[in-house]
Amino acid sequence: MKAAPEAQRRLLDLQAVDIALAQLAHRRKSLPELAEIEAVSREISALEDERVRAQVAVDDLDRDIARFEKDIEQVRARKDRDQKRLAAGGALREIEGLQHELATLNRRQSELEDSELELMEQRETAEQALNDVKGRLAAAEERRSAAEARRDEAYAEIGKEAEFKQSSRGPLVADLPADLIALYDKIRADSGLGAALVRSGRCGGCRIELYGADLNRVKSAPADDVVRCEECRRIMVRTAESGL
Known part of the structure; x- marks a missing residue:
């Protein structure tokens, strides 16, 4: 030639x-922000899994507490009925039976309330864990957003440089x-x-x-x-x- x-x-x-x-x-493909975004995205994925597990734990405790609340309310309602019947008077055997049942209901209510209190303490701990992971998740998402903003800024700068270089290439090619x-x-x-x-x-x-x-x-x-x-x-x- x-x-x-x-x-x-x-x-x-x-x-x-x-x-x-x-x-x-090459610079566009190897920006440090890309590796940072990938690493933080993996962290966010893991934190999201952790958040779901923490939320499930809180939800399960809420469901158990609600069940205890319902049981306690039923015991209270039964006590109210027995106390009204006791106040109305009646045969000695019936009164003794009501008194015995009220004592049993009181013990049952105390047991339920103790169990509910224990669950509420567990829920407080679980909620703290949930809030902690939510905080770490929010912080990680902020880091990713900041890295994405830096990446986009770098992309824009690289794009302008590439456009300028590409514009100078055309005349060279045309003259050869x-x-x-x-x-x-x-x-x-x-x-x-x-x-x-x-x-x-x-x-x-x-x-x-x-x-x-x-x-x-x-x-x-x-x-x-x-x-x-x-x-x-x-x-x-x-x-x-x-x-x-």
């Missing part, structure tokens, strides 16, 4: 733009021969670097020094020949720095 030496030299300008765009793309650009793009797609400056007899792509027949091949090639490295197959751009 043939291309004017100036066109070949301008490939280096194009390559510099493409390197900058690749660096911006289409077949030269096609070859450059193909090589760049395969290896990430389409063209490299030969400096001091060394390929700028693979950094291997030219010698022997390969050095003679490059030296003797006409200035408008598009020369490629035998090792990395990149276009070797020759300038006054090449030492040939």
Whole structure:
């Protein structure tokens, strides 16, 4: 392939733009905020599981307390009925039976109230645990939101830089021969670097020094020949720095 030496030299300008765009793309993918967001998201997921378990514990205790409340209310209602019957008087046997039942109901009420009190203490502890995990969850969500905001700010900055670089790429491509650009793009797609400056007899792509027949091949090639490295197959751009 043939291309004017100036066109070949301008490939280096194009390559510099493409390197900058690749660096911006890498920067976008490797922002520290991305790892932070992923780590905090895992933490939030674990905390959400913990919150659900803590909420279930509170709900279960609420249900048990409500059941005790119902049982205590039933005992109280039965006591009220017995006390009214006792106040109304009656046969001695009936009065004794009511007194015995009231004593039993009092013991039952005391037992239920003690059990309810124990459950209420357990609920207080469970609610504290629930509030604690809710607090940690809220803090983690705030950290994630802050990291997402920093990520979005970085994305916007990278996007502006990439847009600026991309806008400078168009005119470069338009001024270069289409077949030269096609070859450059193909090589760049395969290896990430389409063209490299030969400096001091060394390929700028693979950094291997030219010698022997390969050095003679490059030296003797006409200035408008598009020369490629035998090792990395990149276009070797020759300038006054090449030492040939």
